[in-house]
Amino acid sequence: MSEINDLTPAEARVWRAFPRGEAVDFRTAGDEDASPGGEWGPERTVRASVVRALLLKAPRQEGEVAALKVAGARITGVLDLRYATVDSVVRLSQCRFDDAPDLSGAHLSYLNLSGSVLPGLASARVRVDGSLRLTRCRLRGPVRLGGAQISGTLFLEGAELTAPDGPQPVLQLKQATIEDEICAPRLRTHGEIRLDGAAVAGSVDLNGARLYHPGHAVLDAQTLVVEGNVLMRRVEAAGWIGLGGARVAGRLDLSHIRLSNPGDAALRASGSTFGELWLRGSASLDGRLNLRRTQIDVLFLEPEAVPDVVLLNSLGYTTLIPHEPAERRLPMLERDREGYVPHAYEQLTAAYRRIGDDHAARLVQLAKQRRHRSTLAWYGRLWGHVQDATVGYGFRPLRACVWLLSLLAVGSAAYGLHHPPPLKPSEAPQFDPVFYTLDLLLPVISFGQEGAFAPQGWYQTLSYVLIITGWILATTVLAGVTRSVSRS
Template identity: 55%
Template sequence: MDTSQLTDAERRVWDAYALGQSVDFRVRPREPATSGAEWGPERTVRAEVLRALLVGGPRAEGEIPFLRLHGARISGRLDLQCAEVAGPIHLWACYFDEELDVYGAQLRQLNLGWSVLPGVNAIALRVDGSLRMAGCRVRGRVRLGGARIAGAVFLQGAHVGEEGVALDEPVLALNRVSIEDDLQADGGLIAHGLVSLAGAVVAGNITFDDAVLRNPGGTALHGANLNGGSDLHAARLRAYGRVNLPGVRLPGQLNLEGARLSNPGGTALRASLVAGSLYLNLAEPIEGAITLRGCQLDYLHIAPETWPDEVRLDGLTYARIGPHEPAERRLQALERDVDGYVPYAYEQLTAAYRRVGDDAAARTVQLAKQRRHRATLAWYARAWGYLQDWTVGYGFRPTRAAVWLFSLLLVGAVTFAVREPSALKPDEAPDFNPVFYSLDLLLPIVDFGQESAYAAQGAYQWFGYALVVLGWTLATTIAAGVTRAISRQ
């Protein structure tokens, strides 16, 4: 490049590059780049100058070339497609007139912190160090699909996209990106449009704490087949649109503590992840449906009031659930499953209560399961189910059997004490005992010799028949309940 055509500002940058020195055009510390369109030639550097500098600029013996530029306006399109740049690039709080294009480039390090750009095309980018875009303001798309970053990616406090401007592709595309350290998109990241992490591999933590993702009526965060090396933290996340996380694998936790997930009329959270834990504690009530089909978790932490009105829980597997709540409160979510009766969901909740030793809650869940199942049966099976429920609570309320037996025995004993039945063979009959006579009628496998020796007459005979029928019915329902209890063990 003909360096004689350089402006004074460009000459400063050119000379400083070879020596690794910094050039700062800011008139005050922390001056924002939002007003960069008004900056004059005294702090404007042409993109073609920077490209020539980075690709084949001067070298000083014993010095490491380093582009350190602060508060500059970069006019034109900085095109570094497929370029190999030896020195790190540090463009801090700069204003770009046109999109930055580093498609397929090989860079040592790229720092765009607090800069303002129309867009960034970094598809297939290779960075030997870190990629920093903290505090950036990007009016259009940030495309990092297929990028390989040896260090971390920093997006804290960045603003991507513009409110009210719909895009036909992700506003922040990290599809199939490979990051060998952390992905830090916390600290107030704001994205107007879809944020996509489909197929991304992140060796460290993924952080979206305090981020705001806005794509109402669409998908705010898409992470299909995301593979994380540790945790995905999204505490206090605000997602307006669907959070879609199918096929995600995390050895640690997905932390949505204090999050607000809002997609009224649609699905607010859809996840089928394999992770250590899913935390939704202190989260606001979810606006929209939640789908956790096929999730495999060691620990699920969600308050009953966080569940929305529509859930899909078939295949959700967890070893523990917290915080510990009465079974009646946990059952509310299972009753909202849009798939109707889902036996697996009841079995999971039962197992979770048993693991912590709360057998009473486990029995309550199983009773609720039988009642929910009853609604799916034919009328005659439902009638039998109601009978089992009223008598012994499907075997999960064994004290009911004793109450029914004692009540029938008491009624029978009083009735036959008032009107003693006639002896069939007066000379051979034992003394009449109304209690044991009632027991003979009630218990089909017990014989105290009273029923065979005495016979009631008239209406009392029909009352005796009723006791026999009720006794047989009660005995069979008790047997069914005992069988079910033994099979559970």
């Protein structure tokens, strides 16, 4: 154990304090920045090999709880604790590490590196019985926590993570298990955060984070499982967020988010399940919003937060808030990149019906028919225009009454001024211009007038117009009633 025999004064100080769990503070000020730690001299330098020997081999003092509590030290060399078991608390706060520690496969009781500066952290499959605290750390290389098991909370609040450009994510949490929370408000990253396949028993707090990885993923969290909430209020991100297949039991809160990935998808959440999804408070997405096949209990979506291009096919939601007029919701459906998506209109209709807004539901159904009309052949579009102009596809039945009354007035006036001659004068009933016009307009009901008189010339042409118009009105009204009955 050469580390014990040739300890420097700084190392001897740490060695003596460890068995009693005493803190050793090398800082000259309580808020000292560890960034210039590379210039710190031997009076505050501790070799990583000494730290390793201390944690694994140093004798314990009976009646005391051993703990490594060091602040403001420069750690030289690689702190290699691969597959080691450390049952003591380890707190190396506001320290400067010359090399990235390697904790791969280690079993630790508690690790606190708050305020430290590190060139990276290799800790795949690490197991921490308590919390892992990287609060306000500055890491200039990748943090590898893939497959990690953390019984407490992963703290990253105010941390800054950057990594050289390349395929490696700046924060790797793939398949990690966090039994409490990920607490990372005001996190700063330059690169990708990878959370795919991770499981978090509590919540994920990224409020106020600044994430930068233009043209690439800033957060790739496919198949992420969170039993609490994912909070991303006031996040500013250059890049895209991927949540495909994720499950968030609570709320995915994207209020006031600024997400930019122009020309491509900004938020990719297809096939996901959310208790609630909030896009509100002047949230801005520069890029596509992909919510295909996503299931949401409560969708809090302000119309202003919807980007210019969306993908909503098979999106399902139970409640849509805040309550907005249909005219403000419909443009969202018209921006779907896949064109006419009937399911999106049916979902919006159902949301309005659940709150009793039948007028808005009818407007959505009318908009659906008009959008569907654009996909038909020319004769289908022509018939659609006729239905729309006459009775609004059956959703505006009062319009049919106006048409009928107008045609009834025209026909009654025309035939009242010029009675058509009877076919059999001896058998014909007394001519009534109103009921004669009704006989022409109504294809089912007969008042005995139409078959008894034979108009000629222009008046015969008028009768044909009234008969054809009556059939059109009757067909469109019947189609609208059929749709209403089938929906109810």
